[in-house]
Amino acid sequence: MTAIERINQLSHRIFNTSKSEAQTTRTSNPFAASNFQKNILTEDVFESSKAKEASKVSFTGNLTASSKRIYSTFVGSLGDFGNKFYEGIESIMAFGTRMKDSIVNTCKHGWNKLQEIGNTEISLDGTKEILKRDITSFFINGREREISKLSKMDPHSEVKPMLVEALSALEADMAVVAA
């Protein structure tokens, strides 16, 4: 083989690699060693061009290699999402527990309030007594006010006619009762 032929072969190998590519199966994950925010891909997301052609179903569509890396990072992060989801559930449970406790406490507080109201009803008897006493004192005070007012009147010109009139009415009442 001449030097020119060797150069041609070499150039062919360098610039036309389709033949050897077709025979290459890439199952290794070039990013396996990489750590995408502690999310290590466990599966090979780099499918071969042959497999792509064979399946005809492209979930990823015309994804570039860089896009695949990004998505692989996203897929890897799903684990974290799971943890976060679980944590979320836990936080929801904690929230629920807090709500439950809050409701229980509220109910307890409400129950205590109800009991206080119930106890207040007992004190209503006292209120009733006070009202009764006040009403009684109102009438007593009313009588005292009337007596005080009458005591300031002239006995002959003012009080005497009133007494005569009231006595006449009383005697009439007594006559009715006696009859």
Add this chain to the structure above:
Amino acid sequence: MDNNMRNNKNFSKVSNIIESLTINPSPDSIAVLEEIGTNSSIDDVRELTSRALVKRNEHDSLAVVISNRGKGINDMSTVVAMSTINELLSLENKEEAMKVLENTISSESFDEEVKENARSVKALMALS
């Protein structure tokens, strides 16, 4: 005093008027009480009036219930007479009442019955 009388509106009115004349400082109050109250046909009114006159604790008011025939301690009603005596016995200051009683006992112008009642009341008041 029965409940019918106590619950009677007009009796309450009469009672209030008599009570007001008890504290009215005017001497005319005694005249009104004597003229109207002690001459009432209703025992309860005469009782109230006699007690009112005793409460005033004045010479003229005490003279009405001690020295007058048919009034105060000399009332025909035992209830009125006893109530008046009780009121006299309840007085804190009995000085004026004792004077009136002594005047009644010693005076020649009063009936013997009135004098006898005055002596009895005076004896009771001396013991109280």
